[in-house]
Amino acid sequence: xxxxxxxxxxxxxxxxxxxxxxxxxxxxxxxxxxxxxxxxxxxxxxxxxxxxxxxxxxxxxxxxxxxxxxxxxxxxxxxxxxxxxxxxxxxxxxxxxxxxxxxxxxxxxxxxxxxxxxxxxxxxxxxxxxxxxxxxxxxxxxxxxxxxxxxxxxxxxxxxxxxxxxxxxxxxxxxxxxxxxxxxxxxxxxxxxxxxxxxxxxxxxxxxxxxxxxxxxxxxxxxxxxxxxxxxxxxxxxxxxxxxxxxxxxxxxxxxxxxxxxxxxxxxxxxxxxxxxxxxxxxxxxxxxxxxxxxxxxxxxxxxxxxxxxxxxxxxxxxxxxxxxxxxxxxxxxxxxxxxxxxxxxxxxxxxxxxxxxxxxxxxxxxxxxxxxxxxxxxxxxxx
Ligand SMILES: NC(=O)c1ccc[n+]([C@@H]2O[C@H](COP(=O)([O-])OP(=O)(O)OC[C@H]3O[C@@H](n4cnc5c(N)ncnc54)[C@H](O)[C@@H]3O)[C@@H](O)[C@H]2O)c1
Ligand SMILES: [Fe+2]
Numbered sequence: 001x002x003x004x005x006x007x008x009x010x011x012x013x014x015x016x017x018x019x020x021x022x023x024x025x026x027x028x029x030x031x032x033x034x035x036x037x038x039x040x041x042x043x044x045x046x047x048x049x050x051x052x053x054x055x056x057x058x059x060x061x062x063x064x065x066x067x068x069x070x071x072x073x074x075x076x077x078x079x080x081x082x083x084x085x086x087x088x089x090x091x092x093x094x095x096x097x098x099x100x101x102x103x104x105x106x107x108x109x110x111x112x113x114x115x116x117x118x119x120x121x122x123x124x125x126x127x128x129x130x131x132x133x134x135x136x137x138x139x140x141x142x143x144x145x146x147x148x149x150x151x152x153x154x155x156x157x158x159x160x161x162x163x164x165x166x167x168x169x170x171x172x173x174x175x176x177x178x179x180x181x182x183x184x185x186x187x188x189x190x191x192x193x194x195x196x197x198x199x200x201x202x203x204x205x206x207x208x209x210x211x212x213x214x215x216x217x218x219x220x221x222x223x224x225x226x227x228x229x230x231x232x233x234x235x236x237x238x239x240x241x242x243x244x245x246x247x248x249x250x251x252x253x254x255x256x257x258x259x260x261x262x263x264x265x266x267x268x269x270x271x272x273x274x275x276x277x278x279x280x281x282x283x284x285x286x287x288x289x290x291x292x293x294x295x296x297x298x299x300x301x302x303x304x305x306x307x308x309x310x311x312x313x314x315x316x317x318x319x320x321x322x323x324x325x326x327x328x329x330x331x332x333x334x335x336x337x338x339x340x341x342x343x344x345x346x347x348x349x350x351x352x353x354x355x356x357x358x359x360x361x362x363x364x365x366x367x368x369x370x371x372x373x374x375x376x377x378x379x380x381x382x383x384x
Pocket of ligand 2: 128182186251265269
């Protein structure tokens with residue numbers, strides 16, 4: 001039996017943030033980062049929350065949200081009698097808000113089972129990247145070990161996602177590029193995931209079509225609102241796809257690279273994407289029994305984004321070439337040393353990367369079985 005459930009209400013297109021005007025006489029906690037305060041974005045959102053009884057702002061989110069910051073957020077909620085949490089920012093702010101609401105509820109269910117109320121979560125993404133506004137995942141970082149901990153639970157899904165392209169247009173080209181490559185990686189990994197279905201395929205196909213068409217436009221001109229709107233939708237659709245079927249080896253390696261070297265999430269994904277596709281599609285006799293289906297799906301995806309793909313092999317080759325071309329166009333690093341990490345540092349951490357990637361929850365969903373040697377071969381290819 002397969003299951004398809006998307007519980008988040010999605011409001012999208014220009015002026016979608018006006019929906020916040022409908023919140024009346026409720027207590028709101030806005031969870032965000034310092035940039036959103038300094039850039040004036042928080043003031044814009046506070047104006048839309050003018051009908052609320054109170055609005056308190058917690059702006060201590062930092063990238064790759066660590067557990068000690070999540071604890072501060074839970075403490076911040078304590079005396080607010082909060083009805084709604086509004087998460088404003090990229091994946092880090094949205095994940096932080098999801099984790100704070102989730103853990104606050106767990107604590108209250110134990111301490112005040114009679115009076116505990118359910119706080120509703122509204123997500124306002126300001127990057128077109130993680131799709132966190134519609135997923136059942138939140139990624140937090142263990143403050144002591146630096147390891148990323150994925151929380152996975154249906155109740156982590158925000159109640160409402162507001163996709164307003166106005167919120168993304170301030171993202172500079174490098175953030176647009178990194179987060180956009182995260183969208184493409186989500187769509188491609190979900191498309192070939194072990195448990196992919198017709199439902200997740202439909203979402204991944206549309207997300208890929210939109211992202212390959214509109215990401216270069218967003219990169220060229222961040223104020224191109226139509227392109228931003230389309231990319232925001234692509235991000236959300238890709239998020240829905242992978243929330244249904246999980247991701248794969250690409251995210252398994254990227255999580256390790258992000259946690260160890262602090263490479264931004266989308267950049268780490270993009271670095272390994274061509275090599276993971278090549279690995280999953282390997283059509284040598286030994287690998288074929290695992291990867292024939294993936295190669296055919298990559299071929300189909302290549303066709304969908306308008307590339308020649310008369311055979312699986314040509315489709316895979318052209319898909320990889322298109323990803324490399326897009327990365328060069330957006331001036332993205334294509335190896336570890338171009339990310340500012342020395343080969344010595346990389347080699348010193350190699351075994352740790354392999355160990356973490358092997359046990360990452362995403363790796364388990366990869367369509368082709370993975371061994372430590374396979375990861376080492378991919379690491380050889382991204383080193384320099
Ligand atoms: N929950 C999920 O399903 C999921 C999926 C993938 C990744 N993640 C997690 O999400 C995080 C990455 O999120 P991200 O890639 O969106 O980046 P991010 O939230 O870490 O933000 C990166 C930087 O961009 C800035 N920024 C955000 N929006 C901006 C805007 N409109 N204009 C200017 N600057 C802006 C932020 O202030 C920050 O400095 C990682 O922790 C990753 O593990 C979660
Ligand atoms: Fe991602």
